[in-house]
Amino acid sequence: MSLNRIIGLFLRHFFLIKSSLPRILDLIYWPTIQIILWGFISKFFTIYSDYYNNTVGVILTCAILYDFLFRSSISFNMLFLEEIWSRNFTNLFIAPMRISEIITALVGTALIRTLIGLVPAILITSPLFGISILNLGIPLFFLFLSLYIFGITLGLFVSSGLLRYGPAFENIAWSSLFLLAPLGCIYYPIEILPDFFQNVAKGLPLVYIFEEARSILVNQVVNYSNIKNAFMLNGIYLLIGITLFYYSFSQARKKGSLINIGE
Amino acid sequence: MQKSVIVESLSKNYFKKEAVKQISFSIHENEILGLLGPNGCGKTTTIAMMLGLLKPTNGKVIIHGLDIEKNRISLLHKMNFISPYIELPKKLTVKENLIVYGKLYGVKFISDRIKYLSEKLRLEEFINKKTGELSSGQKNRVSLAKALINEPSILFLDEPTASLDPETGDFVRSFIEKISKEKKMSILLASHNMDEVKRLCKNVLMMNNGIIIDKGTPDHLIEKHGKKNLEEVFLKLNRNNNELE
Numbered sequence: 229m230s231l232n233r234i235i236g237l238f239l240r241h242f243f244l245i246k247s248s249l250p251r252i253l254d255l256i257y258w259p260t261i262q263i264i265l266w267g268f269i270s271k272f273f274t275i276y277s278d279y280y281n282n283t284v285g286v287i288l289t290c291a292i293l294y295d296f297l298f299r300s301s302i303s304f305n306m307l308f309l310e311e312i313w314s315r316n317f318t319n320l321f322i323a324p325m326r327i328s329e330i331i332t333a334l335v336g337t338a339l340i341r342t343l344i345g346l347v348p349a350i351l352i353t354s355p356l357f358g359i360s361i362l363n364l365g366i367p368l369f370f371l372f373l374s375l376y377i378f379g380i381t382l383g384l385f386v387s388s389g390l391l392r393y394g395p396a397f398e399n400i401a402w403s404s405l406f407l408l409a410p411l412g413c414i415y416y417p418i419e420i421l422p423d424f425f426q427n428v429a430k431g432l433p434l435v436y437i438f439e440e441a442r443s444i445l446v447n448q449v450v451n452y453s454n455i456k457n458a459f460m461l462n463g464i465y466l467l468i469g470i471t472l473f474y475y476s477f478s479q480a481r482k483k484g485s486l487i488n489i490g491e
Numbered sequence: 492m493q494k495s496v497i498v499e500s501l502s503k504n505y506f507k508k509e510a511v512k513q514i515s516f517s518i519h520e521n522e523i524l525g526l527l528g529p530n531g532c533g534k535t536t537t538i539a540m541m542l543g544l545l546k547p548t549n550g551k552v553i554i555h556g557l558d559i560e561k562n563r564i565s566l567l568h569k570m571n572f573i574s575p576y577i578e579l580p581k582k583l584t585v586k587e588n589l590i591v592y593g594k595l596y597g598v599k600f601i602s603d604r605i606k607y608l609s610e611k612l613r614l615e616e617f618i619n620k621k622t623g624e625l626s627s628g629q630k631n632r633v634s635l636a637k638a639l640i641n642e643p644s645i646l647f648l649d650e651p652t653a654s655l656d657p658e659t660g661d662f663v664r665s666f667i668e669k670i671s672k673e674k675k676m677s678i679l680l681a682s683h684n685m686d687e688v689k690r691l692c693k694n695v696l697m698m699n700n701g702i703i704i705d706k707g708t709p710d711h712l713i714e715k716h717g718k719k720n721l722e723e724v725f726l727k728l729n730r731n732n733n734e735l736e
Binding site: 316 | 503505536539542543546565567570571572574578579584587590591592594595596597637
């Protein structure tokens with residue numbers, strides 16, 4: 229892998245973001261609105277719900293974690309879509325870039341995009357709602373890492389579709405996470421789901437990540453087996469995502485989608 | 492003179508449609524080869540296979556003695572491409588775009604290279620402007636700068652002067668002529684401008700319906716078909732071929 233080429237692709241998106249205030253505001257705007265909305269809902273539940281009455285900010289913390297997942301996945305997809313929208317796709321694929329370098333550059337750039345959006349939103353939770361996500365302690369790092377890996381994996385799945393089917397796949401890029409959200413058990417325990425969906429949900433790392441967050445905040449118990457399960461599932465999905473991306477690239481070369489993808 | 496590019500029995504099928512049918516040709520070092528043909532005749536498909544963007548159904552593309560299918564990344568370092576159908580990111584300045592592509596192609600002294608290309612292609616006055624704000628003539632020169640950022644030994648030019656005013660068109664043609672001689676490049680030029688092809692190309696391939704229907708020097712083709720110019724040869728060959736089809 230060439231660091232120079234990875235930096236090159238990173239710079240392409242860095243230059244784009246740094247020169248456009250509307251783009252920066254757009255990155256910050258949605259997470260902030262999301263957090264403020266869930267902040268008020270959370271405050272309401274804290275006062276009126278028995279389940280949450282001793283745990284300030286469970287919902288808000290889960291909302292921040294979910295938004296982190298959402299932003300990292302969307303950021304990855306957006307970087308790919310930017311190339312299609314700007315009709316730069318062919319230029320990128322005739323440059324001597326390996327697929328592994330493209331994935332690495334997008335993973336790094338997506339993290340920066342995600343943090344630009346989420347850090348201001350996290351910072352306002354403390355003065356506005358008296359809640360700090362740092363209450364999760366050291367496991368917070370593992371939860372974020374796990375969510376980030378899953379977000380990137382979803383990004384790889386969607387980008388594989390974009391690579392193979394072109395802009396027609398764009399709508400899936402936007403809706404992919406909404407499809408998984410009900411099964412991710414973000415705001416409720418897995419027991420709420422019907423039996424069949426519980427079995428499906430257990431195959432997703434999200435269930436273990438959010439279960440762990442609630443366990444720490446509600447019961448003050450850190451259960452590392454949840455974190456371990458999440459990482460194991462993440463590893464499997466990431467491997468499938470990378471394989472699918474390589475396969476889609478090979479199929480795109482056969483079917484000619486790399487030539488006319490912007491059309 | 493040495494052959495830089497050898498195309499052997501190259502074919503591409505999309506489902507049941509044969510876009511390119513068993514074509515063979517070569518490009519020598521320091522040669523500009525013209526590729527002429529009506530829209531949809533298989534020119535872009537051929538160039539895409541030569542660039543490794545498209546996997547051939549059959550046949551081979553050998554560049555500097557190596558098969559593009561097996562050595563795609565290392566060969567792409569020595570090649571580049573310009574087409575009016577692909578663009579550089581519009582929100583980035585000209586300089587930023589050249590920095591990005593300099594990095595992607597592993598150019599060692601990017602600033603020096605950008606300075607050299609800016610002088611040669613007269614980019615200085617708008618180097619810090621956003622690429623999307625430029626006129627089509629300026630954009631064309633920027634695309635040419637991007638295509639030369641890695642000092643390629645093989646260059647693919649797809650209609651490099653399409654939609655340019657006569658003065659800018661002439662500037663680009665003169666530049667291509669000069670740089671190909673200086674750097675001993677091998678260039679494949681796909682164009683609909685017959686005067687351009689006659690001026691720049693040593694040899695010409697005439698393509699229609701995925702096959703090469705004739706080839707030779709522009710003068711030889713004009714004489715062989717008893718026509719006044721290359722455009723008449725082009726029209727005659729395509730009409731004959733379409734009637735046969």
